[in-house]
Amino acid sequence: DTCVRVGRAWECDIAPALRKGETVLVVSHGNTLRALIKHVEGLSDEQVFHLDMPTAAPVLYELDAALEPGPQRGTWGTSDVPRRGKFLLPEELIADAQRAMREQVVRDIAVSTIRSDAGFDARVATCDAWTPATASSTRVELDGKAFRVRQTPPSAFADLVEEDGCSYEARARREVGRFLNSLPHGLQLGDDVQARALPPVGADVELGVPVVRAGRLVDGAAPAAVLVLLRHGYSEWNEENRFTGWADVELTNRGRDEARLAGSMLRELRLGRIERCYTSLLKRAIQTAWLMLDEMELPWVPMEHSWRLNERHYGLLQGQEKNECRRRHGISQVLRWRRGYTEKPPPWNGDQAAATIDRRYAGLRKVPRSESLAECTERMLPFICGRLMEDMRAAVEADTQRVEAGGKASPPPVFVVVSSENLIRALAKAMDGLSEDEVSQLDVPYATPLIYHFDEQLRPLPSALARSPLKSGWFVGDPERVEAVQLEIAGQLGCNGLNGDDDEGCELEPELEPEPEPAELERARADGRQLIRPLARIPA
Structure with a gap:
């Protein structure tokens, strides 16, 4: 068979x-x-x-x-x-x-070709296989400590996560609890919730007040679909305070930790019916998605990668340290490049392109050499108006048909986009209908879920959970931590506004070549503006 x-x-x-x-x-x-x-x-x-x-x-x-x-x-x-x-x-x-x-037929042993004390030329590693007292349990006690078994026993190589105050599950409960406690209308979270076992995804779970049911607060409108936008975790160039753009850099340990915590928070909100995950072609986003889904025990969820979800192209700024850019070019100019909507950094040079572009971009007719946020938004629109909305519409229609045929209603389908800060800002602008001034005020914290609910016509539902400048989307997490990370991001240039003392700086002398816009981008702009307009029409 x-x-x-x-x-x-x-x-x-x-x-x-x-x-x-x-x-x-x-x-x-x-x-x-x-x-x-x-x-x-x-x-x-x-x-x-x-x-x-x-x-x-x-x-x-x-x-x-x-x-x-x-x-x-x-x-x-x-x-x-x-x-x-x-x-x-x-x-x-x-x-x-x-x-x-072959010996496993007659001996209860576990075998691995990898061992921690020698290289590949050593003999294989074997040890006695073991089984917890109750093999069907996901918890086991060793040396007086409780662990959660992330791999079904028996296994000699089970991944054990200590169930103490530092576990992702406990941290996620605290994060969501503090988020709910910060809301208006006296919403509270019971103190005993951290000690409870995590119920099955999709179950009705009472977290004091309010009740989280099928991925929504009961005092809000029931969504037909849910979209989660997630910036990648903290990367090596975030740590070095460099403009990253299309450079393919690694996550740091902090970033990997943030990605797993994001997955645990989504579990805490019962957003377990993830239909599909989309990422950029950059490994910091892909690895964040892997770790998020692994923490949710959903590694099998289909995942797609698209260059249209790549970070905004920073051109000649890519790889440069941000404070050094401020000293060289002046704070006003760098802020316009970084947070302006139509301001475009100078194009990158041949060495930067050679170090960045590889066969993953083989199908791209023309690689951008620099982008404004407006151009980044335009090349993203075919994804959101095409692939994303088509997948969401298909899932909502399937749910409607099942219910009309007498089937049981299920939790709303969830779609996740994992990308970089400027792409998330562009997506938020489209979903919330933000103005150019409003989108410049939006700082996206690392690996913090930004959640949108949609009605049956796939219009974003306005939410009381949204905080300015957002109208429909809301960041989930401890508000103090989220605000602290946003302030950290806003302060990466060593200032908080345009009126710095070092507002003078030399001008760049980039390689300026006229860049004719491809016909494909022209069509995308026309189609995108026509299709994206309903997303901004949020009823009062």
Whole structure:
């Protein structure tokens, strides 16, 4: 049965990609990979018995035009069954792992090709497998401490997260609790909520007052769909206070921590029905989405990446330290580049482009050399008016049809966009109908969910939770922490306004080349303005 299912995946997805000349990576499970290798190598039912795939041990197949694998590279285990794939780990290590895997039939052990005390040329790591007192539980006590098991036991390599005051779950409860306590109308959160076990996603959960039901406060209008905008976590260049733009920099430990906390806060709000996640092509956004979904135990949610969700292109400013820019060019000029809507930084040079552009942008006809926030908004509009709204509309219509057919109503579908600050500002401008002056006042904190509710016509619902300049969207989290991070962002230039003492500075001498606007962007602008207009029509 597995071979039949995997055979269909080969014919429908894998083989067509290979025929296009693409390199395909398949990450799956032991028996699924055995079925796939049986198909690729043409092994018999009897031969597949000897096929053992150690964990996390890549095997490479180089296929010809007819998708036939190359010459024999060895045998499977101790058998004489030929193997035509090449393991990328040492053969001795693979043989040890395969023998140990066979021993699992008679011994209760766990096997890994990775060990902490030696390199890949060492023998495999084995240890006694273990099971908590109640194997179905997600909690276990070791040495007097309580842990949450993030991998279903039995496993020797379970990821244990200590359940103390520093756990993401406890921190998320405090964050959401302080957020609710800050709201008007006397909304309060019971002090005992932190000690309660986390209920199933979608359940009605009373958090003192109010009740959080299906992802909304009961005193608000029921949404037909929910959109979550999330800036990536704190990155290495955020730490160094540099203009990042399209540079592909890593998250810091702080950023990874922020991403997991964001996922835990979304769980706390019962926003568990995530239909799809969209990110930019930049790894700080992609990794933030991974960590958020992992914390929600939803790593299987479909994810799409688009260059249209990339950070605003900072041109020649990319990589420059912000305070140094202020000293060189004057605070007024740098603030116009950074927070102005139509002001465009000078275009980047050839060295910056060569260090940034790679094959992920192969389908892009013309890479921008610099962008104003207005231009960033224009190239984002085809995504929001096309892909995002189409997916949201399909989910809302499916829910409506199910209810009309007598089915039970379900929590609203949730869609998540993970990107960078200026893209989130552009999205918020479109959703909230912000003016150019209003969007310049918006500072987006790292990895803090910005939530929008939509009605059946996919119009953003105005919310009492929104804080100026927003009208419909609201940041969830401890208000004091959110405000502190916003002040941190606003102070990255070492000032809080235009009237600094260092308002003089030299002018840049960039490579100025006329940049004709592509016809595609012209069409996107026309279509986008026509389609985006209803989003700004929020009823009073």
